[in-house]
Amino acid sequence: MSTNGRPREFKDEAVIDAAMEVFWEKGYEASSTQELCERTGLGKGSLYNAFGSKHELFEQVLRRYSQIGLDRSIEILGRPIPVKERLRALFIWAIDMDFADPNHRGCLAVNVSMERAGRDPMVERTFGEYLQTLEEHIIAAIEDGIQSGEISHKHSAFQLAQLFLSSYYGLRVLNSATLNRDRALQIVESTLDVMF
Amino acid sequence: MSTNGRPREFKDEAVIDAAMEVFWEKGYEASSTQELCERTGLGKGSLYNAFGSKHELFEQVLRRYSQIGLDRSIEILGRPIPVKERLRALFIWAIDMDFADPNHRGCLAVNVSMERAGRDPMVERTFGEYLQTLEEHIIAAIEDGIQSGEISHKHSAFQLAQLFLSSYYGLRVLNSATLNRDRALQIVESTLDVMF
DNA sequence: TAAATATTTGACTGAGTGGTACACAAACCC
DNA sequence: GGGTTTGTGTACCACTCAGTCAAATATTTA
Numbered sequence: 109m110s111t112n113g114r115p116r117e118f119k120d121e122a123v124i125d126a127a128m129e130v131f132w133e134k135g136y137e138a139s140s141t142q143e144l145c146e147r148t149g150l151g152k153g154s155l156y157n158a159f160g161s162k163h164e165l166f167e168q169v170l171r172r173y174s175q176i177g178l179d180r181s182i183e184i185l186g187r188p189i190p191v192k193e194r195l196r197a198l199f200i201w202a203i204d205m206d207f208a209d210p211n212h213r214g215c216l217a218v219n220v221s222m223e224r225a226g227r228d229p230m231v232e233r234t235f236g237e238y239l240q241t242l243e244e245h246i247i248a249a250i251e252d253g254i255q256s257g258e259i260s261h262k263h264s265a266f267q268l269a270q271l272f273l274s275s276y277y278g279l280r281v282l283n284s285a286t287l288n289r290d291r292a293l294q295i296v297e298s299t300l301d302v303m304f
Numbered sequence: 305m306s307t308n309g310r311p312r313e314f315k316d317e318a319v320i321d322a323a324m325e326v327f328w329e330k331g332y333e334a335s336s337t338q339e340l341c342e343r344t345g346l347g348k349g350s351l352y353n354a355f356g357s358k359h360e361l362f363e364q365v366l367r368r369y370s371q372i373g374l375d376r377s378i379e380i381l382g383r384p385i386p387v388k389e390r391l392r393a394l395f396i397w398a399i400d401m402d403f404a405d406p407n408h409r410g411c412l413a414v415n416v417s418m419e420r421a422g423r424d425p426m427v428e429r430t431f432g433e434y435l436q437t438l439e440e441h442i443i444a445a446i447e448d449g450i451q452s453g454e455i456s457h458k459h460s461a462f463q464l465a466q467l468f469l470s471s472y473y474g475l476r477v478l479n480s481a482t483l484n485r486d487r488a489l490q491i492v493e494s495t496l497d498v499m500f
Numbered sequence: 501t502a503a504a505t506a507t508t509t510g511a512c513t514g515a516g517t518g519g520t521a522c523a524c525a526a527a528c529c530c
Numbered sequence: 531g532g533g534t535t536t537g538t539g540t541a542c543c544a545c546t547c548a549g550t551c552a553a554a555t556a557t558t559t560a
Binding site for chain 3: 308309310311312313346347348349350353354
Binding site: 279 | 329330331333334405407408409410414415417418419420421422423428431432435459462463464466467469470471472473474475476477478480481482483490491494495497498499
């Protein structure tokens with residue numbers, strides 16, 4: 109094609125990961141380009157040359173975050189254990205994430221979806237696509253459980269998946285305010301207990 | 305006490321309501337003092353004289369929002385109808401709020417709790433207190449239902465209340481991304497169906 | 501009317517914002 | 531080596547941010 113120029117001194121992936129930390133801690137608005145530069149190690153010129161704008165960098169961060177979360181969720185939902193245990197594992201993984209960081213920064217995707225609800229089509233689209241894919245996998249897992257007889261067919265897989273998803277995200281909202289791991293685990297048990 | 309000076313030309317309540325609209329649309333960070341002044345009709349001096357800082361004004365907004373929501377929730381939970389219908393009414397009221405505004409701004413308290421999760425003790429405290437009070441009233445309503453025989457005592461009121469609350473807030477997260485009223489109503493029916 | 505007090509106004513501050521311009525550096529191809 | 535291309539570092543841009551302040555104004559009490 110064309111001759112090469114000076115090679116980049118960084119890997120895009122590493123920069124996106126570093127930027128992710130900033131957006132995760134501060135949210136979108138409160139993350140300044142200056143801090144983004146400091147934490148990624150890039151100068152402004154490099155950062156803007158490579159990513160175009162704060163918002164485009166943010167888009168890549170959100171896509172990567174969603175992809176990682178989705179990969180992990182799908183892995184958990186595919187484990188060779190009872191479906192109820194897979195759903196419990198998904199809950200517990202989320203709780204571990206919520207309480208892993210000392211300043212309980214929660215879930216980046218949920219945080220920014222709420223922060224920018226109704227004003228950022230990119231965020232709505234990205235989070236919406238993520239949700240749809242996650243839902244499909246949850247429905248599939250529950251359907252497996254119904255077919256194998258593990259789960260009663262009193263409710264449809266679709267109904268149960270919806271209940272799971274709303275409870276799953278509600279839990280994370282509650283975690284941001286109540287900050288109590290044991291309480292979160294109680295909610296998980298209640299939810300699974302009522303669902304099955 | 306002391307002699308009066310020039311009287312205020314505004315009612316605090318009206319200013320807080322106007323500021324609420326701004327924070328609701330934009331979130332905390334993205335609401336500028338300038339827009340706050342324009343929409344409240346106050347000059348900067350008056351606003352700072354009366355409320356001290358953007359953050360203190362925000363605190364009053366959040367308190368007022370929570371109080372209004374709590375009053376309404378308690379009213380709904382006290383209606384002389386079956387408990388299941390009260391919980392359904394609470395769900396539907398929330399959905400109506402989420403979809404009332406054309407740019408679906410959602411729930412102010414949830415939005416800012418997520419936006420400022422882990423970085424704003426005032427928000428955590430205010431939302432936490434609100435949640436605790438709401439939970440108490442939901443538990444009381446469900447206990448009524450259990451005692452009257454409307455609800456089976458297969459699960460405790462505490463368990464069911466937790467499931468309701470997580471599903472309730474999860475629904476609002478999902479609403480911010482999927483933007484589909486019918487879908488939200490389906491989730492409500494699924495949740496109530498599985499719960500009872 | 502005059503003193504005392506509280507509120508309003510809007511210009512102003514210093515720091516910080518996202519983003520740009522451009523000189524310079526480092527690679528490739530001939 | 532030149533010529534081209536791309537990346538980097540930094541000074542700089544116009545603008546916005548939250549917050550301040552002194553002067554003007556409106557009220558009550560004396």
